[in-house]
Amino acid sequence: MSAWETVVGLEVHVELSTATKMWCGCPTTFGDAPNTNVCPVCSGQPGALPVPNARAVHDATLLGLALGGTIAPRCRFHRKNYFYPDLAKNYQISQYDVPLVSDGVLEVEVERDGELVLETVRIERLHMEEDTGKSLHLGATGRLHGADRSAIDYNRSGVPLLEIVSRPDVRDPETAQAYLRELQAIVRTLGVSDARMEEGSIRCDANVSVRRPGEPLGTRCEIKNLNSVRSLGRAIAHEAARQIAVLEDGGSIVMETRHWDEDAGVTRTLRRKETVTDYRYFPDPDLVEVTTSPRRVAEVRAELPELPAAARARLVAAGVPRAQAATVLGGGMLALLDAAVAAGAPAPAAANWLAGEVTGWLAAEGVALADAGLTGTHVAELVAMVEEGAVSATQAKQVLAGVLEDRGAAGPRAVAEARGLSQLRDEGELARVVAEVVAANPDAVAAVRDGNDRAIGALVGQVMRATGGSADPRRTNELLRAAIGS
Amino acid sequence: MSADPALTRLGAAALGAAVGAGEVTAREVLEAHLDAIAARDGVVADGDVWHARDAADLGPDDLHAFLVVTAARARDAADAVDRRRAAGEALGPLAGVPLALKDVLTMRGAPTTCGSRMLEGWVPPYDATVTERLAAAGIVVLGKTNMDEFAMGSSTENSAYGPTRNPWDPDRVPGGSSGGSAAAVAGGLAPLGVGTDTGGSIRQPAAFTGLVGGKPTYGAVSRYGLVAFASSLDQAGPFARDVTDAALLHAVMAGPDPRDATSDPTDPADVVAALGRGVEGLRVGVVEELEEAGCEPGVRAVFLAAVAALEAAGATVERVSLPHAGYGLPAYYLVAPAEASSNLARFDGVRYGRRVDAATAEAMNAATRGEGFGPEVRRRIMIGTHALSSGYVDAYYLQAARVRTLIARDFATAFDRVDVLISPTAPGVAFRIGAVADPLAMYRNDVATVPASLAGVPAVSVPIGTADDGAGSGPLPVGLQIMAPLRADDRCYRVARAVEAVVGFDPDPAAHGAGVRR
Amino acid sequence: MSLSEDEVRHVAALARLALDDDEIAALTPQLADILAYAAEVGAVATDDVAPMTHPLGLEDVTRPDVPGERLPADAVLAAAPDRVGDRFGVPRIVEEDA
Numbered sequence A: 001m002s003a004w005e006t007v008v009g010l011e012v013h014v015e016l017s018t019a020t021k022m023w024c025g026c027p028t029t030f031g032d033a034p035n036t037n038v039c040p041v042c043s044g045q046p047g048a049l050p051v052p053n054a055r056a057v058h059d060a061t062l063l064g065l066a067l068g069g070t071i072a073p074r075c076r077f078h079r080k081n082y083f084y085p086d087l088a089k090n091y092q093i094s095q096y097d098v099p100l101v102s103d104g105v106l107e108v109e110v111e112r113d114g115e116l117v118l119e120t121v122r123i124e125r126l127h128m129e130e131d132t133g134k135s136l137h138l139g140a141t142g143r144l145h146g147a148d149r150s151a152i153d154y155n156r157s158g159v160p161l162l163e164i165v166s167r168p169d170v171r172d173p174e175t176a177q178a179y180l181r182e183l184q185a186i187v188r189t190l191g192v193s194d195a196r197m198e199e200g201s202i203r204c205d206a207n208v209s210v211r212r213p214g215e216p217l218g219t220r221c222e223i224k225n226l227n228s229v230r231s232l233g234r235a236i237a238h239e240a241a242r243q244i245a246v247l248e249d250g251g252s253i254v255m256e257t258r259h260w261d262e263d264a265g266v267t268r269t270l271r272r273k274e275t276v277t278d279y280r281y282f283p284d285p286d287l288v289e290v291t292t293s294p295r296r297v298a299e300v301r302a303e304l305p306e307l308p309a310a311a312r313a314r315l316v317a318a319g320v321p322r323a324q325a326a327t328v329l330g331g332g333m334l335a336l337l338d339a340a341v342a343a344g345a346p347a348p349a350a351a352n353w354l355a356g357e358v359t360g361w362l363a364a365e366g367v368a369l370a371d372a373g374l375t376g377t378h379v380a381e382l383v384a385m386v387e388e389g390a391v392s393a394t395q396a397k398q399v400l401a402g403v404l405e406d407r408g409a410a411g412p413r414a415v416a417e418a419r420g421l422s423q424l425r426d427e428g429e430l431a432r433v434v435a436e437v438v439a440a441n442p443d444a445v446a447a448v449r450d451g452n453d454r455a456i457g458a459l460v461g462q463v464m465r466a467t468g469g470s471a472d473p474r475r476t477n478e479l480l481r482a483a484i485g486s
Numbered sequence B: 001m002s003a004d005p006a007l008t009r010l011g012a013a014a015l016g017a018a019v020g021a022g023e024v025t026a027r028e029v030l031e032a033h034l035d036a037i038a039a040r041d042g043v044v045a046d047g048d049v050w051h052a053r054d055a056a057d058l059g060p061d062d063l064h065a066f067l068v069v070t071a072a073r074a075r076d077a078a079d080a081v082d083r084r085r086a087a088g089e090a091l092g093p094l095a096g097v098p099l100a101l102k103d104v105l106t107m108r109g110a111p112t113t114c115g116s117r118m119l120e121g122w123v124p125p126y127d128a129t130v131t132e133r134l135a136a137a138g139i140v141v142l143g144k145t146n147m148d149e150f151a152m153g154s155s156t157e158n159s160a161y162g163p164t165r166n167p168w169d170p171d172r173v174p175g176g177s178s179g180g181s182a183a184a185v186a187g188g189l190a191p192l193g194v195g196t197d198t199g200g201s202i203r204q205p206a207a208f209t210g211l212v213g214g215k216p217t218y219g220a221v222s223r224y225g226l227v228a229f230a231s232s233l234d235q236a237g238p239f240a241r242d243v244t245d246a247a248l249l250h251a252v253m254a255g256p257d258p259r260d261a262t263s264d265p266t267d268p269a270d271v272v273a274a275l276g277r278g279v280e281g282l283r284v285g286v287v288e289e290l291e292e293a294g295c296e297p298g299v300r301a302v303f304l305a306a307v308a309a310l311e312a313a314g315a316t317v318e319r320v321s322l323p324h325a326g327y328g329l330p331a332y333y334l335v336a337p338a339e340a341s342s343n344l345a346r347f348d349g350v351r352y353g354r355r356v357d358a359a360t361a362e363a364m365n366a367a368t369r370g371e372g373f374g375p376e377v378r379r380r381i382m383i384g385t386h387a388l389s390s391g392y393v394d395a396y397y398l399q400a401a402r403v404r405t406l407i408a409r410d411f412a413t414a415f416d417r418v419d420v421l422i423s424p425t426a427p428g429v430a431f432r433i434g435a436v437a438d439p440l441a442m443y444r445n446d447v448a449t450v451p452a453s454l455a456g457v458p459a460v461s462v463p464i465g466t467a468d469d470g471a472g473s474g475p476l477p478v479g480l481q482i483m484a485p486l487r488a489d490d491r492c493y494r495v496a497r498a499v500e501a502v503v504g505f506d507p508d509p510a511a512h513g514a515g516v517r518r
Numbered sequence C: 001m002s003l004s005e006d007e008v009r010h011v012a013a014l015a016r017l018a019l020d021d022d023e024i025a026a027l028t029p030q031l032a033d034i035l036a037y038a039a040e041v042g043a044v045a046t047d048d049v050a051p052m053t054h055p056l057g058l059e060d061v062t063r064p065d066v067p068g069e070r071l072p073a074d075a076v077l078a079a080a081p082d083r084v085g086d087r088f089g090v091p092r093i094v095e096e097d098a
Helices: A054-066 A173-190 A229-248 A294-302 A308-317 A322-330 A334-342 A347-365 A376-388 A393-405 A412-418 A427-440 A442-449 A454-466 A473-484 B005-009 B012-021 B026-040 B071-086 B129-136 B179-186 B203-209 B243-253 B297-312 B325-346 B361-372 B375-388 B394-417 B439-446 B450-455 B489-503 C005-014 C021-043 C073-077
Strands: A005-015 A078-081 A091-094 A101-112 A115-130 A134-139 A147-153 A160-166 A202-211 A221-226 A256-261 A266-272 B050-052 B066-069 B098-102 B140-145 B192-197 B212-215 B235-240 B283-287 B316-320 B420-424 B459-467 B476-483 C087-091
Touching: A005 A173, A005 A229, A054 A101, A054 A115, A054 A160, A054 A173, A054 A294, A078 B325, A091 A115, A101 A173, A115 A173, A173 A202, A173 A229, A173 A308, A173 A322, A202 A229, A221 A229, A221 A266, A229 A256, A229 A266, A308 A322, A322 A334, A322 A347, A334 A347, A334 A376, A347 A376, A347 A393, A376 A393, A376 A412, A393 A412, A427 A454, A427 A473, A442 A454, A442 A473, A454 A473, B005 B026, B012 B026, B012 B071, B012 B243, B026 B066, B026 B071, B026 B098, B026 B140, B066 B179, B071 B140, B098 B129, B098 B179, B129 B140, B129 B243, B140 B179, B179 B192, B179 B203, B179 B235, B192 B212, B192 B243, B203 B212, B203 B459, B203 B476, B212 B243, B212 B489, B235 B243, B243 B459, B243 B489, B283 B297, B283 B394, B297 B316, B297 B420, B297 B459, B297 B476, B297 B489, B316 B394, B325 B375, B325 B394, B325 B439, B325 B450, B325 C021, B361 C087, B375 B394, B375 C005, B375 C021, B394 B420, B394 B450, B394 C021, B420 B489, B439 C021, B450 B476, B459 B489, B476 B489, C005 C021
Parallel strands: A221 A256, B098 B140, B098 B192, B283 B316, B283 B420
Antiparallel strands: A005 A160, A005 A202, A078 A091, A101 A115, A115 A160, A134 A147, A147 C087, A202 A221, A256 A266, B050 B066, B066 B140, B192 B235, B212 B235, B212 B459, B420 B476, B459 B476
16 A cells, blocks of 8 residues: 655735725724724725725735736636625625636745755635634633634724635645745745734645545645644644544545644644535626736836745855755845845855854844844954954854844944954963863863864863953864874 | 795705805705705604604605704704805805705715614714715705615615605605605705616606606716615716706716726716707617607607607607617616625624624524515515525626626617617606505516616606606606716706706696695 | 525525525515516527626726725724624624635
8 A cells, every 4th residue: 555645735815014905095003902993994884995905906916926927917806705793894805717816836945854855836826805804702712612702803804915825736744834934935025914924914724635646636624723834734744644544444534624723733623614605706896807917017027026036046056055045035134144245245154144143143032133233244244253363253153142232233343342352362372271271181181182082172162261262263172182192 | 044935946056056146045045945844754853863753653745755854964064155155265056055865875973774774873984975075065965865775676665764755646656766865856855866876766766756867977976985785886866856956966976086996087077068058960869679668658658749859959869779678677687686685795783783683693693684674675685695696696697797798788889870868767657655566567667777777878867747647647757868878978968958948847746736645 | 487495595594684484485486586587688699798897897996005094993883783892792603704
């Protein structure tokens, strides 16, 4: 019996970060007091009418082109009719038979057996629609089930939303995660969305099925409530395993929507899809056709910035390791890297700082890159100081921390000077410390003599400590070996 | 405050001119009309907002044109006009003229029900664009008028608040759905009225009450704040007792609106400037399919006389075919309910209006909608839902929309040959309240008006005389419908003015010995 | 045009209208009559005819991404049949979001 193959299609919703909603001039800001960002249009008042946000149409077109899609020369908005309390009009304005964008593609890097490989995921369509309001479920659990009442806030009602539907090309959790991360990176690079999963400005549902390789597609289940890239991967892995277990047990898969329970690490039935919901789509008579001429396509295409894939390729070609390139891009540090290179730093050295120390410091301190005050010139200066031997590697880290702590108020050289950080260059002084360390550690010295090379590291560490980190580790190593005579 | 009842017989242009010249104040004009409403309409004339009496408490001759009379704000508006005049400001031609506003258009702070229990107590938090434009012109809104529930009907009998009576005969309907505005203007309660027309809801009541009523080119008047029945058809338009007044009101209402994506961005036709141009040399087409569409003999005779008069006035008259016009009614009764089924989904007991409590949100929605909507609205929601549902959408909704394309092409072809098309507005005269019980029979009232609605072209109904229904009704008004190409609203009014001049119809029921029960 | 009471019930559920058995029974023949009449559109040959969705054929009507006038929260909430603080209250929701 051959192994099972997991087949996944992804539906991603991206909230655009336009200033105003899709159909009205209400702000799209997150976290305001309930029902304050509302007007007759988005609160579904009788008689109010939608007028499309030109910026949203533009941003959707831009993303469609970034995904290599075809822009429909003419398309329109349809009404998707269903009743739900957070849907202010009881229909959602969406697109139906002709989406704005069709046939895109996304290439993603996936690590497999320690190597990064490229996987291609085709995109079936990208269409424009509107977000709904938010339901707060009142009751013991805070969830829909078990609530005895719900309360609705229409602040999110009408926020522009793009739905991006992939073909079922994904075969494993890692590819799904890479796809979602890559989409996040693209929309951030384009500046069309902040794509924060925790705020719901990017959301992902996964359609998961399993089959024997070569067989037709199996019955799929739609997994909802995926609140992070990590939960996307976990949920797919769990759901595929669940389906395989059911099938191997002689059972069959029921088409249904399942809820991912992050705490329990399982998916649970949310609702069966025995009858397909009849949404009674029809063209929204309040809205007219949207056209996109070839000239308009060319105009928008000309706005496309360097996309993450191209940037990654460029960095790798410049000698940056793939993993570091990914970190730099994922962290939104490409512009900083480019600035550092422009200021004279070799790309690999600059990328090493950004992907390593800078990323670590920002994460540890909880500071956003934009607030750190770090410039390309700072990075280039730091690289140069290490290169010149003005500071040791250890001191350079202290210098960087100093720059970041002051939010870039002072550059690396100024910080080094202010804190008295400079590499020990007095050979006599270094030789004296080396002699002291050798005399004080006879066991380690013996071990080195016996060929235990690791023991020398401990001795180097002692010298570094004794010199306050100002010694050059390479020179220290040489002097130690000479003193020990190994 | 002195109130001269004679002011209620003057037209809008005359009143506006008198106010502008300082011969009378806007407040005096208003009080005369408020007095007329208090005397004839069956409202409790008390306080800032006068409410209509419950249907059971209405007198047999109460017109019941108004659901609410916004007396205090009308007085404020009239006084504001008088202050502007006193300050030497130039006033528009309709400044200080009272108007009856159909209860389907929002006016901030004034109750809006759309003739439905569903919206009982709802006070819209915003103004319709039409309402704003009326205010900007210095027009004084008297109040909100009765209508078929959510504009679905041809008699105003479908109002949840009881039927409006026809000033020509209180036992008869004023037509619908804009029957309240029509009755108010025909009954001398207001010189101007605003209605909305989806399939004939301005033109047919205009015909039934001896008024001029116009459905503008689709997109000429903003729909923002018009509670939607069928979005691709709805248009607000004027009622008046003569063509000039109707044209003046159309001019106030029409124009681009950035809040309505279906609003025509081009400058509207100048309907007022066109009025005096006559019909000399104009090519007029009588629509064969509509002329023959089950007209009562009395209506047909008056129509033919008007055609002859038009010819005598210098127009060239020929018969023209709109081959698909006969499919207009069935197409309309799919497209309009389909859109309505979606437009009326928002009435669910969550955000505004009525709620019928139930244990779950779903049951609450269904109970609220089941109780809040009247029978005709429920019927149309059901038809429209079915027409859009899986397995039927192609045969019903989409096929009707294709037929609509063919009807629009028919009009375009016809307008290659003639300048305007004409027909009787309605196949009969005003019928008795309660006389038409069968929904389909009621729908047939719209047979001549729906083709223009489907094509989006402008159409104006102008009174051309009176006819008896053949069963002893006595004289009741008959209307002639003038249809013109898209955006050529001016041509409708120009021909209507010429018809008015040759026909010499008096809009006062009393002048015809009418206004009494028969 | 035949239309069963079950079909009418299905449509009523889609339209979210609570109708009792008597109402369904009364409505069924009326709807059947109206649909039979409306079905006359089926007699028209419409090969290669596109459905009409807008009389003027307007295109690309949009608005700039510029903030407009909001309503005060109270103006919207004032009309709520049920209110939970600054939110609209509804009874327990049984169905899931679409």
